[in-house]
Amino acid sequence: MAAAAELTLLEKSLGLSKGNKYSAQGERQIPVLQTNNGPSLTGLTTIATHLVKQANKEYLLGSTAEEKAIVQQWLEYRVTRVDGQSTKEDLRTLLKDLNSYLEDKVYLTGHNFTLADILLYYGLHRFIVDLTVQEKEKYLNVSRWFCHIQHYPGIRQHLSSVVFIKNRLYTNSH
């Protein structure tokens, strides 16, 4: 998904009615937002954070210092690790780490739904779609989290719904 399309999705899920126009910069097609008051903003997570504030939904950026830092950490993870991975091996490591992180968590910050969940969901969608049933079971915590976010009201929109099977098929695998 191009960054501009993703930001448009985000705008809708935040309930921002008037859509912004985005241009793209350089080889990696980094999104740029020309704001009315002041200089333009560059970068997916920078613009996304800005949109959250515009929609007066600051709680999506975390409420304590700790939560705020965790949200930004996973946003950085999204643009460096999720977008930057180049091999199958990278993807496996990433899913493994994330699976282990989510073992005792509902959302990335623990108990509260934030922008980090939204952007990580958008960023991972294209990979999760391609996972086999067996892989989805292997990364069980990622699957649980992903399934949860895609059913969160207003997030998924036109993206395809990924099917997760409730019963385990590969109970003996390790």
Next chain:
Amino acid sequence: MRLFVSPGSPGSLPVLAAAGRARGRAELLISTVGPEECVVPFLARPKVPALQLDGGNYLFSTSAICRYFFLLSGWEQDDLTNQWLEWEATELQPVLSAALYYLVVQGKKGEDVLGPVRRALTHVDQSLSRQNSPFLTGETESLADIVLWGALYPLLQDPAYLPDELGALRSWFQTLSTQEPCQRAAETVLKQQGILALRPYLQKQPQPSPPEDKAVSNEPEEEELATLSEEEIAVAVTAWEKGLESLPPRRPQQNPVLPVAGERNVLITSALPYVNNVPHLGNIIGCVLSADVFARYSRLRQWNTLYLCGTDEYGTATETKAMEEGLTPQEICDKYHIIHADIYRWFNISFDIFGRTTTPQQTKITQDIFQRLLSRGFVLQDTVEQLRCERCARFLADRFVEGVCPFCGYEEARGDQCDKCGKLINAIELKKPQCKVCRSSPVVKSSQHLFLDLPKLEERLEEWLGKTLPGSDWTPNARFIIRSWLRDGLKPRCITRDLKWGTPVPLEGFEDKVFYVWFDATIGYLSITANYTDQWERWWKNPEQVDLYQFMAKDNVPFHGLVFPCSALGAEDNYTLVKHLIATEYLNYEDGKFSKSRGVGVFGDMAQDTGIPADIWRFYLLYIRPEGQDSAFSWTDMLLKNNSELLNNLGNFINRAGMFVSKFFGGCVPEMVLTSDDRRLLAHVTLELQHYHQLLEKARIRDALRSILTISRHGNQYIQVNEPWKRIKGDEADRQRAGTVTGMAVNVAALLSVMLQPYMPTVSASIQAQLQLPPPACSVLPTNFLCTLPAGHQIGTVSPLFQKLENDQIESLRQRFGGGQAKASPKPAAEETRKTAGPQEIQTLLEEVTKQGNLVRELKAQKADKNQVAAEVTKLLDLKKQLALAEGKPLETPKGKKKK
């Protein structure tokens, strides 16, 4: 909360600098861990710094940790800070970690390090100067400043990597570096050892791959097919259909070649090889061969081209050689000039002139330039202290003193320059000097000498460089060398020597002296041209019409980019000055240096005795051309490249294309009815051809060779997918398809023969003879892929182009040329990268690992005795370790297998 840091981890810098913000808000414990310790429980790979929060969660991102400290102090997040931090993570870190790795782990210097990060540094500088405030987000220092400062500190603390022109960056950096928290963080992390303090940490990290500039690898990258638009495809098809008619007319041959008004006039020089040595492969690739590829390319573009070179014959070295061999200096020069000329002829170097510097023209032009400089006040006189060997009864100039380098301590530094650190040396500054002839220690004596007043010419030089450099194709290393000379300030340079064998100095009191070889050697290009045509000034006093390209290895840059331009500017005679200075790095031999005295390496005259054709040598040397970084000649790699790239890829494709025409169509190119697949191939080939042109126009010779191999890979794939050998046996439609594919393939082969011409002229000619390519198509390379072998064209007899190189053949050559003894040669400290094994060895190990792995599995399946299994597992682990070592990979720490 607990902060985990590791000694030498660069991330500690910003984190420690920011930690002060949290003081008084929360208790902070700092623990030091090893670089490979996994402190964050959910991450599979080690990551420091990391912060364990009181709630049990972890922050593993350096920026997030800094952000947390700032948030604790009551700071509010803002868009601009977020933007800087996102930029730091996505744009700066990838290039910066590559640069630090090159610098700290691989010991690279200069442009190799600065190159990857230059764009990012410029971005910070421009942002600072545009917004006109001292810090990144305003009037006070904030999170963005700390994070970026911490990231950049390891590199920028060495002023060599803080480019002068980035003034705003420089003052921002210096302001932050002197602030207390930053200063303290820097002391804690670098421990006053400078950048080397990062080494223990960085060398445990995998080598980062910079996002751009992936071309440095010796291996072909995995090619990703570019997406083509319909327009691009349509343009390529139209050009193709025009065929031979759209070729420009051939330029008439001229003799002598002289500049023509209204045309592109390209004057190419290769550094003049010193006459008393037989050139080695490094010398050959550094100048004559590189310049030859460019000259041949230039002629294929129909540019009016003159390529010249010659032997540099004056100087002490010749005198000494003459003494050794009992000949006169002139006889020595005559003898060696022929040796040089023969070697270059064997390598198929297409000089228009291969001259020499010991001619009356040389004296005339050198003395003229000198008189002009003298009368304009650019020559100084001074007394010089010089080393004199009493035993040999002569002043010891430049190369005839050896000693310890005063700058880097290298033990075999020459009297004029250190081979290791590349700095120029004044012979009397050498520590423990020795006369190279008799090994006695010389004494210091004084003598009168003439100096070129470079400081007085500096302003003119800067003005000229300011006009020439932007938009030119000077290689980055050449720019870097010239910039560092100018930064250090120019000093008067001695241009005379106490010698007999040289150009006489036309000045009273200097009758027994001659010009220093570096004043008059670069004038050699002019005199060699003057010996070729009496109208030489139309080339050399014609800067408006002539584009001068000079090829050399990087040690020659100061003389071509600085000393000669100063002489020429001072002489005020409208000389043609270098427009594009193309400098290579060094070529090593196996894992050491070429050394004539130690008999290590392949020298020009020996290459002919190996039985390997000149074109194969040319190909391999150009394939590993030290373009942008040092590279190494390796016998095993040469075998590999010959057998994979030439035999299996290029040779295989061209041979198959020709064979299909002969076997299936009686040697007659079949009708082609293009489908969309063929059109797409056509557009891809066109795109790659244009890429080739772009690269060669910038003299990126090694990279352009990759384009040729890419096209032939496309071609092989195209044949493989379309299977003309099967379709020829099918129905009418299948047979037509076989015809189209064969016709397309043989036309791609024809194109490749022309693109290959600058690199492998003999092979190129034999392909063209086999295909009977029409002569106009052989001598011009257009920017589009044209159908040059239309349906009905009759080709000649097709035969294989390349021969396989065998292991034992290569092994015996390696023995003969001392590759095995290379270890005995002192290895420059700069190359402390781990030695990796040859592909042969790796292949064997791989096979053993697989075999052993199977054995272990079998035993386990049979539920064999536990001790027996354990013994075999130990063997397997040992083999894996050997393999990892051989491949130069970091060893993986064995992980306990989880059991459920």
